[in-house]
Every structure is written in structure tokens, then in C-alpha cells.
Amino acid sequence: MQERMRIRAKELLTSGxxxxxxxxxxxxxxxxxxxxxxxxxxxxxxxxxxxxxxxNLSGYMVEANKQDGxxxxxxxxxxxxxxxxxxxxxxxxxxxxxxxxxxxxGNAEVDEMQEIGLLERCKVCTxxxxxxxxxLIGEDIQTREKEDRFEQVSDVxxxxxxxxxxxxxxxxxxxxxxxxCRNVCPxxxxxxxxxxxxxxxxEQKANVTSFEEQMFHIIRAYHVAGRCTDCGECSRVCxxxxxxxxxxxxxxxDINELYGEFQAGDDAETPGPLTDYDADxxxxxxxxxxxx
Amino acid sequence: MLKIAKNNLPALFAVIAKSADLYLPIRKGTVNYAPxxxxxxxxxxxxxxxxxxxxxFLPQSETLYTAALAGKKIQLEAEPFADTPFVVFGxxxxxxxxxxxxxxxxxxxxxxxxxxxxxxHGTIVSMACAEPQATCFCKPFSIDAANPAGDVVAWxxxxxxxxxxxxxxxxxxxxxxxxMLESAADDIVTAQQKDIRQxxxxxxxNSGLPLDRFKAERLIELFDAPQWDxxxxxxxxxGTCTFICPTCQCxxxxxxxxxxxxxxxxxxxxCMYSDFTLMAHGNPRKTQKERFRQRFMHKLxxxxxxxxxxxxxxxxxxxxxxxxxxxxxxxxxxxxGVNADV
Amino acid sequence: MCKTPDLLIPQIGVITDIRTETSDVKTFKITGADGKKPFxxxxxxxxxxxxxxxxxxxxxxxxxxxxxxxxxxSIKQCGTLTDYLHAMEVGSEVTIRGPYGNAxxxxxxxxxxxxxxxxxxxxxxxxGSVVRYVFDxxxxxxxxxxxxxxxxxxxxxxxxxxxxxxRAQPNTNVHxxxxxxxxxxxxxVGFVTTYPKELNISTDKTxxxxxxxxxxxxxxxxxxxxxxKKEQVFTTLELRMKCGIxxxxxxxxxxxxxxxDGPVFRCDEIDELPDEY
Numbered sequence: 010m011q012e013r014m015r016i017r018a019k020e021l022l023t024s025g026x027x028x029x030x031x032x033x034x035x036x037x038x039x040x041x042x043x044x045x046x047x048x049x050x051x052x053x054x055x056x057x058x059x060x061x062x063x064x065n066l067s068g069y070m071v072e073a074n075k076q077d078g079x080x081x082x083x084x085x086x087x088x089x090x091x092x093x094x095x096x097x098x099x100x101x102x103x104x105x106x107x108x109x110x111x112x113x114x115g116n117a118e119v120d121e122m123q124e125i126g127l128l129e130r131c132k133v134c135t136x137x138x139x140x141x142x143x144x145l146i147g148e149d150i151q152t153r154e155k156e157d158r159f160e161q162v163s164d165v166x167x168x169x170x171x172x173x174x175x176x177x178x179x180x181x182x183x184x185x186x187x188x189x190c191r192n193v194c195p196x197x198x199x200x201x202x203x204x205x206x207x208x209x210x211x212e213q214k215a216n217v218t219s220f221e222e223q224m225f226h227i228i229r230a231y232h233v234a235g236r237c238t239d240c241g242e243c244s245r246v247c248x249x250x251x252x253x254x255x256x257x258x259x260x261x262x263d264i265n266e267l268y269g270e271f272q273a274g275d276d277a278e279t280p281g282p283l284t285d286y287d288a289d290x291x292x293x294x295x296x297x298x299x300x301x
Numbered sequence: 302m303l304k305i306a307k308n309n310l311p312a313l314f315a316v317i318a319k320s321a322d323l324y325l326p327i328r329k330g331t332v333n334y335a336p337x338x339x340x341x342x343x344x345x346x347x348x349x350x351x352x353x354x355x356x357x358f359l360p361q362s363e364t365l366y367t368a369a370l371a372g373k374k375i376q377l378e379a380e381p382f383a384d385t386p387f388v389v390f391g392x393x394x395x396x397x398x399x400x401x402x403x404x405x406x407x408x409x410x411x412x413x414x415x416x417x418x419x420x421x422h423g424t425i426v427s428m429a430c431a432e433p434q435a436t437c438f439c440k441p442f443s444i445d446a447a448n449p450a451g452d453v454v455a456w457x458x459x460x461x462x463x464x465x466x467x468x469x470x471x472x473x474x475x476x477x478x479x480x481m482l483e484s485a486a487d488d489i490v491t492a493q494q495k496d497i498r499q500x501x502x503x504x505x506x507n508s509g510l511p512l513d514r515f516k517a518e519r520l521i522e523l524f525d526a527p528q529w530d531x532x533x534x535x536x537x538x539x540g541t542c543t544f545i546c547p548t549c550q551c552x553x554x555x556x557x558x559x560x561x562x563x564x565x566x567x568x569x570x571x572c573m574y575s576d577f578t579l580m581a582h583g584n585p586r587k588t589q590k591e592r593f594r595q596r597f598m599h600k601l602x603x604x605x606x607x608x609x610x611x612x613x614x615x616x617x618x619x620x621x622x623x624x625x626x627x628x629x630x631x632x633x634x635x636x637x638g639v640n641a642d643v
Numbered sequence: 644m645c646k647t648p649d650l651l652i653p654q655i656g657v658i659t660d661i662r663t664e665t666s667d668v669k670t671f672k673i674t675g676a677d678g679k680k681p682f683x684x685x686x687x688x689x690x691x692x693x694x695x696x697x698x699x700x701x702x703x704x705x706x707x708x709x710x711x712x713x714x715x716x717s718i719k720q721c722g723t724l725t726d727y728l729h730a731m732e733v734g735s736e737v738t739i740r741g742p743y744g745n746a747x748x749x750x751x752x753x754x755x756x757x758x759x760x761x762x763x764x765x766x767x768x769x770x771g772s773v774v775r776y777v778f779d780x781x782x783x784x785x786x787x788x789x790x791x792x793x794x795x796x797x798x799x800x801x802x803x804x805x806x807x808x809x810r811a812q813p814n815t816n817v818h819x820x821x822x823x824x825x826x827x828x829x830x831x832v833g834f835v836t837t838y839p840k841e842l843n844i845s846t847d848k849t850x851x852x853x854x855x856x857x858x859x860x861x862x863x864x865x866x867x868x869x870x871x872k873k874e875q876v877f878t879t880l881e882l883r884m885k886c887g888i889x890x891x892x893x894x895x896x897x898x899x900x901x902x903x904d905g906p907v908f909r910c911d912e913i914d915e916l917p918d919e920y
Contacts, residue, residue: 365649365651365652366652368695368696368738370695370696373732373734373735373736374736375655375695375736375737375738377652377653377654377655377738379647379648379649379652382648382649406890407890411650411888413649413650413651413890414648414649414650415649415651517898520897520898520917521915521917524897524917524919525917550890550892551891551892551893552885552886552890552891552892553885553891554651554699554885554886554891556695556696556697556698558696563695563696565695565699567651567891570891570892570893572892572893577883577893578882578883578893578894579883580881580882580883581721581722582721582855582856585882585896585919585920586919591919595895598897599892599895602897602898603895603897603898606897606898607898
């Protein structure tokens with residue numbers, strides 16, 4: 010499959026159909042391929058594709074979109090949702106991308122003891138279909154282990170307020186504010202983040218209390234609500250292994266319950282539930298009193 | 302050489318904690334240095350804590366002074382310097398070297414008194430790396446993971462922790478716990494050292510890292526090298542590498558409005574961030590390429606230029622493990638170290 | 644020498660005088676809480692001024708070291724802190740720490756030399772300290788040519804002092820210029836960058852150049868055309884600073900920290916730095 014991808018990429022690059030290729034490049038170790046732009050045919054000999062190619066490349070298309078000509082981008086099924094969402098938000102142009110959907114057999118990660126495991130997002134994978142592509146290479150292998158991706162969220166919901174606070178305090182107090190979650194997130198595509206602005210005292214660079222981070226992560230979760238495709242990159246890259254996807258998934262679960270089932274990135278047109286209003290079916294704001 | 306049985310370590314920690322604040326690797330989701338308590342999940346087996354122990358000498362944030370404003374008047378109260386003795390236990394050779402690298406910045410003229418006070422009150426118990434990992438590359442930086450620097454050096458072998466004081470501070474700490482330690486022959490430690498050195502020699506990054514070209518006389522050549530154009534491209538501009546790095550040393554100074562007063566604090570900052578060099582009239586490092594280049598040039602050329610050729614990388618490999626885009630200093634060394642003209 | 648526990652901890656400074664220079668530049672005199680000069684400095688050195696809760700920034704000291712009753716800072720309104728400073732009144736307190744950086748070599752290289760001082764806009768502030776120091780030690784130096792330009796006549800600072808004191812000095816010429824024609828101005832019109840060339844100033848001088856980065860670049864190019872050697876020219880660089888003592892890591896250009904190794908550089912030294920300023 011990797012070989013087919015190389016051949017096709019070389020064809021498209023040498024024919025001039027695309028100006029550059031966005032894929033994964035061989036790393037020093039099997040488990041650390043890096044996202045990379047390829048602009049010459051010979052460079053594509055280093056293109057790799059295996060289960061360690063976890064990085065969602067759609068976010069890099071925001072930059073590629075500013076370059077001349079088309080960019081060939083390899084997207085796994087779940088990555089195509091992010092691409093659609095970026096198209097919907099006019100951050101990337103569909104015309105400037107040549108999308109090759111690549112089959113996915115689930116992504117692996119290496120833990121601190123060098124043990125290989127399946128990424129959490131792949132254990133609850135629901136996105137087995139490429140939602141946008143020009144052509145497809147390879148087959149998918151279903152890696153889903155759990156039927157309900159909201160199981161963990163439900164567990165947290167069942168906690169008492171004190172337990173829940175303790176749970177999140179334990180999680181978020183580990184944050185070192187490196188911004189990896191934000192910078193990797195395809196939905197976090199503001200040109201200037203409010204947390205980088207020195208103007209409004211929002212540029213928090215210090216831990217005022219161990220739980221100071223509540224502002225950053227919760228505001229971020231709210232800001233991507235209705236736009237987060239649940240791609241799981243935030244949790245994948247967090248150096249402190251914070252279960253950040255739970256915050257986003259809680260938002261998704263609430264949105265599903267209040268506004269009807271919605272999957273961000275399913276297509277590039279349907280308005281998001283929080284940017285659209287339907288007087289008949291949408292929940293009233295007063296719902297917060299009932300739900301607590 | 303002294304020793305203590307591994308299962309007596311909780312008692313040893315309890316005794317140390319009576320005389321000083323004790324920090325050691327503790328598992329809380331991930332493994333990081335944290336204050337010891339009886340019920341803490343101490344983890345001396347995990348090779349690499351996520352963050353290095355530099356926090357104890359250069360905290361991620363610390364108040365410098367408090368200012369109260371009343372009318373036209375300002376009242377300043379300087380934050381007192383650290384005066385509590387503390388022990389950091391289980392520090393690996395690379396991380397000890399990381400602190401020595403910070404020393405050359407913070408203890409050189411003019412001395413940073415906040416850092417100096419912590420350094421004075423801190424005792425480092427280092428530990429040899431029984432099981433180095435493939436991402437380790439301390440050897441090219443002349444670090445001996447089998448016999449690290451530190452006030453006390455420890456080896457975990459054969460169900461025992463072997464203990465050797467190396468400095469005056471280390472001897473003082475040894476006196477405090479002397480009743481718990483028994484004397485031991487050197488042979489087990491000698492054997493482990495030999496084993497560690499063999500393992501390290503066999504690791505992929507420990508031979509052939511082309512560091513020779515990273516010299517001050519090549520500063521401009523390396524700065525202008527075309528490789529930067531592609532190396533930085535998928536950098537996400539986050540600060541993961543900076544914040545987990547034992548030698549990253551740059552800081553910001555900011556105000557925190559605490560209501561009735563203003564706390565001026567300093568905190569770690571990252572040259573990977575766009576606002577790092579932003580000024581009212583522009584930014585000398587306009588794109589991520591310049592910021593990315595700065596971080597590696599600082600470690601491999603600028604710092605050595607000021608410090609007798611010593612690199613400010615210790616080969617801990619944290620960036621190799623943690624960069625979200627799998628970029629790291631090894632890739633930079635390999636790319637630029639071979640031939641900067643191509 | 645440091646009066647506070649650490650160099651990052653400032654002392655209290657009191658604004659004892661405010662002089663309005665132009666619509667957006669004011670000169671502040673700052674003394675210590677005891678009414679004396681907060682610290683000694685040499686021309687070209689800087690200090691960190693701050694209002695807690697507003698910000699802290701580096702400013703060059705424009706008064707001469709020979710001035711005993713305080714430090715003078717000419718500050719252009721261009722951001723949060725400078726806006727705030729401009730709204731402050733005499734008697735208000737700020738914080739001050741310093742002095743930082745190196746200085747123009749007024750006691751080593753410059754004595755006995757003919758001096759050519761070129762400044763653009765607020766760039767006259769750092770070299771103003773040199774000018775005043777030189778005039779207070781007039782016998783030690785050769786001729787002094789000051790070429791000073793600004794966008795308009797309303798943007799020229801220290802005009803009264805220039806006309807009454809500087810022009811009255813022996814063996815001294817002051818040449819003023821503004822960028823564009825303006826009613827009420829019968830002096831020279833044109834950029835300061837090329838004015839020394841137009842004046843046909845001889846190259847038997849040591850030049851000090853200070854102003855915005857683009858003005859410095861263009862002036863240096865013009866001086867080279869005139870036949871000046873890089874070793875004859877000193878200038879200042881400006882980058883974002885936080886600590887002032889060569890540690891926080893943001894003002895470096897290559898291995899040099901502008902706050903500690905600069906801000907004054909001889910032009911041939913700048914050539915050895917990577918192009919990142």
C-alpha cells in the first residue's frame with residue numbers, strides 16, 4: 010500500500026497535477042514518522058504509511074492552501090472529517106487539495122515503557138468511511154473495541170460533583186501549558202488565539218493554582234464545540250497524557266442530546282448545531298435548569 | 302559504597318523527608334518529580350519523567366516581587382529567596398547535566414539570586430540508568446549514565462539501592478540516613494556500570510551523531526543553511542519540546558493582577574512561540590522557520606559559543622518521544638551535521 | 644552595587660520632572676525615592692522602567708553621566724506602557740532597574756576623535772547622552788558634527804537645547820533636516836540617511852548612528868558609500884527584552900545578547916552576526 014502511495018504521488022507530482030505532497034516521512038524509529046511536505050520526486054522514496062502515521066494532516070492544509078497550486082494530501086478516514094470541517098469554515102479550499110483517502114488499520118502509539126498500543130480514538134472508531142476524496146488507496150481494518158464512545162463520558166457524568174472536580178483536577182493539574190493540544194487541533198484555527206493575546210490578561214503563562222488550567226481547556230472545549238470532529242489529536246499529543254478528548258466528547262454528547270445527532274465534518278455544507286437555530290427542535294436555554 | 306534493600310526505601314524516604322522537602326518520580330497519570338508522601342505512587346523504574354527536574358531550580362513560574370499601588374506611590378516587596386533544604390531523588394545523569402547547563406546561565410555574572418538560593422538548598426541524589434532506551438543519546442555529550450554526577454549517586458541493582466556520596470552536601474545527607482545504610486562491596490555496581498555502558502554503546506543514537514560541524518566558526522553558515530527551509534515545515538509551534546527539555550532556559554516576566562496588588566512573576570517561555578520576540582514595530586523572527594532555527598542554533602551553536610564549546614543538549618531524548626510532529630534535535634543534527642552546503 | 648536583593652527586583656523611582664518634547668515624546672526625569680540619582684551609567688546604557696500591572700520595558704538613558712540630579716528618559720508613545728507613562732504626573736512613582744548593556748566608548752575610543760553623530764527621530768535619545776557627555780568634557784574630543792532628522796519639524800526633540808546649548812559649543816556643527824517640506828521650516832528637507840553625504844562631511848571621524856532599524860540600515864549604506872570604514876561606525880540595535888541581564892533569552896542575535904553585549908555595536912561586529920535584527 011505504501012508503495013502504491015509512493016507511485017501515485019510521484020505520478021501526480023511529476024505530471025504537475027500537484028505542486029507538493031503532504032504525507033508522512035520515515036523517522037529514525039518505526040514509531041516516529043513525521044508529517045512532511047515533499048516537493049521532489051526522489052524525496053517520495055522516504056514517504057511511509059503504516060499504523061504509526063497517526064498525525065492528522067488536514068490541519069497542515071491551512072498553510073498549504075496559501076501556496077500556489079494543488080497539494081496532494083493523504084487522509085485517513087477520520088482525517089477527512091477534519092478536512093470537511095476546514096472547508097466549511099473556509100480555512101481550506103477543496104479546489105486546492107488532491108485528496109487520496111488511505112485505508113486505515115488503526116493507529117498505534119508507544120508508551121513510556123516502549124510498549125506499543127492502539128490509540129484510544131481507534132478503540133472507539135466510528136469513522137470508517139472517507140467523507141471527501143479524489144481517489145482511494147487501500148482497505149480499512151475495523152479496530153473498534155467498544156460500541157459506545159461516550160462510555161467514559163457517562164462514567165464521569167455519574168460522579169458526584171466533588172468526585173468530578175477531583176477527577177478533572179487530577180487530570181488538568183498535570184497540564185504544562187505547552188499548547189500542543191491547541192496547535193495540533195484542526196478546529197483550533199484562529200489566526201491569533203485569545204490565550205496568546207497580551208491585551209486582555211488572558212495570556213496565562215503561569216499556574217496560579219494547580220487548577221488554573223480550567224480556563225484554558227474548558228474555554229477551548231467550548232470554542233471547538235459543534236466543530237470538533239472527535240479526531241482525538243489533542244489526547245494523542247498531550248505529553249502529560251491528559252484525557253482531553255473527554256472534554257470535547259462531553260460537548261458532542263450534550264449536543265447530540267440537545268439538538269439531535271450531529272457529526273462535525275460529515276459534510277462540508279451542513280451548518281453546525283450551535284451556528285444554526287431551529288425553533289421546533291432545538292433545546293431551550295432553560296434546559297440547563299433541568300439538567301443541572 | 303553503601304546500600305539499602307529496595308523494600309526499605311519507603312523508610313529511607315520518610316527519614317529524608319523529615320530533614321528536607323523530598324521530591325522524586327511519582328506516577329500520577331504520567332511520571333514526574335513531585336513531593337513525596339507516604340501514599341504517593343513512587344516510580345523509580347520509569348526511565349524518563351515527562352518533565353525534567355529543572356522545575357526545582359527554575360520553576361515554571363515564580364513570583365519575583367509584589368507591588369501595591371496607592372495613588373502615586375508604589376510599595377514593593379521582594380519575594381524571599383528559597384531557604385528550605387530539599388532533596389531531588391532519582392535524577393538521571395542527563396538531567397544532572399541539564400542542571401549544570403542551567404548553572405552556566407544562572408550562576409554566571411550577574412548571578413540570579415533566586416536560582417542560586419535554590420541551588421544552594423538543593424541536594425541531588427542521582428541514579429544510574431539501568432535500562433537506557435533507544436531514544437537516549439547522552440554519550441555524545443560526554444555524560445556517563447552509569448556514573449552520573451550529583452551530590453549522592455545511587456544504583457538500583459540486585460534488589461538493593463547502592464549509595465555513594467560525592468560532595469559535601471551528599472555527605473551531609475548520608476549522615477542523616479546513615480543508620481539505614483550498610484556498607485557494601487563495589488562489585489555489583491561495577492558490574493552494572495559495565496552493563497549500562499555496553500547497552501548505551503549499542504543504542505542507535507550513541508554513535509555517529511555528526512556534531513562536529515556545530516561550531517561557532519560555522520555560525521553564519523549553519524544559520525543560512527537551506528535545510529531549515531524544510532526542517533521546520535511541520536512544526537506546530539507548540540512548546541512541548543521547550544517545556545520538557547532539561548536545558549531550555551528562557552523566561553518571560555509578566556504581571557498577575559491579584560486584586561489589591563500586582564505580582565510580578567517570571568515563567569518559562571518558548572522561542573517557538575510567535576510572541577517571543579514580538580515588538581511594537583515588528584518581529585525579527587517572522588515565521589516559524591526563524592523560531593525553529595533559533596531553538597536549535599541556541600542549543601548547538603550559540604550556547605556553546607558562550608560556554609567553551611559545550612552543547613546545551615544532554616541527549617535525554619524527551620523531544621524524540623514527545624514532539625507531536627516527531628521533529629527533534631536528532632533530526633536537526635543529522636540534517637545539518639552532514640554537510641550544510643548541500 | 645545592586646541596591647535590591649536581585650537584579651530583577653527594581654527600586655522605586657520618582658518622576659520629578661516631565662518635559663513635553665513633541666506631540667508623542669516626553670522627557671521624564673527620574674530619581675530614586677531618596678531624591679538622588681538611582682544609579683550611575685555611561686552613555687548608551689539603558690534601564691528597565693515599569694509600572695506594576697501595566698508593563699516593563701527597556702529605555703535608553705538620555706541624560707549625561709555628568710548629570711547628578713536624576714536620570715532622563717525621552718519616551719515615545721507607542722504602546723500600553725508608554726501610553727500609561729505619558730498620562731502620569733510629576734510625583735508619581737515608577738520602578739526602575741539598571742543600568743543595562745554596554746555603552747558608546749566615550750572614554751576609550753572616542754577621546755581625541757572627531758565625532759559625527761547621526762540620529763533619526765527618537766534615536767537622538769541614546770546618542771543625546773553622548774552629546775551631553777562630550778560637551779561636559781569638551782576638551783577631550785575633536786570636532787562634533789550632529790546630523791539630526793525627523794519626519795517633520797514638530798517631531799524634532801530637544802530643539803531648545805540644540806539651539807541654545809549645542810550650537811553654542813566650540814568646534815561644533817548641528818545640521819537639522821526634516822523628511823518633507825513644511826510651512827515655517829526654512830532648514831534642510833530630505834532624509835537624514837543621506838544628509839551627511841549631501842553635506843560632504845569628511846571621513847576623518849568616528850560616526851555614531853541611532854534611529855529606527857530602517858534608518859540605521861540606510862544610513863550605514865550611505866556612510867560606506869562616502870568611504871567610512873565599518874570600524875569607524877558605532878550603532879545600536881533594538882530587540883525585545885525582558886530581563887536585561889542576558890538570561891531570559893529573547894534579545895539574542897546569534898550568540899550575542901543585545902541587552903548585555905549591546906545595545907552598542909561597532910558595525911564590523913554586526914557583520915559577524917546572523918541577519919536577524
